[in-house]
Amino acid sequence: MTKELPGKRGRKTKYYTHVEPRLEEIGHWCRDGLTEEEICRRLGVSLTSFAEYKKQFPELTDTLKVNREIADYRVENATYIVKDGQITQVAAPKSGYGEQRIIYKDGKPFDIIKVERTRITGHDVI
CATH class of the missing domain: 1.10.10 (Arc Repressor Mutant, subunit A)
Structure with missing residues (x-):
């Protein structure tokens, strides 16, 4: 109705x-x-x-x-680069922790260095 x-x-x-x-x-x-x-x-x-x-x-x-x-x-909060004429999002680390550094050459993105970190809790540490 x-x-x-x-x-x-x-x-x-x-x-x-x-x-x-x-x-x-x-x-x-x-x-x-x-x-x-x-x-x-x-x-x-x-x-x-x-x-x-x-x-x-x-x-x-x-x-x-x-x-x-x-x-x-x-x-x-996303990182984008132009790759082969297309805007491309750089994915975040799967764990949610880490950093990304974009290396430029001649004023253009040349390389992306991704460092992913894994969180451990106190009982996981030996």
Whole structure:
């Protein structure tokens, strides 16, 4: 059953059938860097309707805002280089600990030195 906005008549909104049940999925798409246009296409709603839903439903606005901030944080904290004409992300160490040093030659990245560290707890030390 679809719901109508109070005091509104006419065509029922797709928010309750197409958007609200997929808020978690929308969050994943935001973190993956999809644009609102791409999200609308996946949801089957127009960009104009989506803009209206953002005004009317704060939970949608909050979902978009929080997950965009996460995506922005990831990009800001990533290291990128241009390799063979393509922007390439330099992956972080698998353990989460370590450092990366970029060596430049003639003003261009030449090599990346990665040092990975492994954390050990007191009972692992002999």
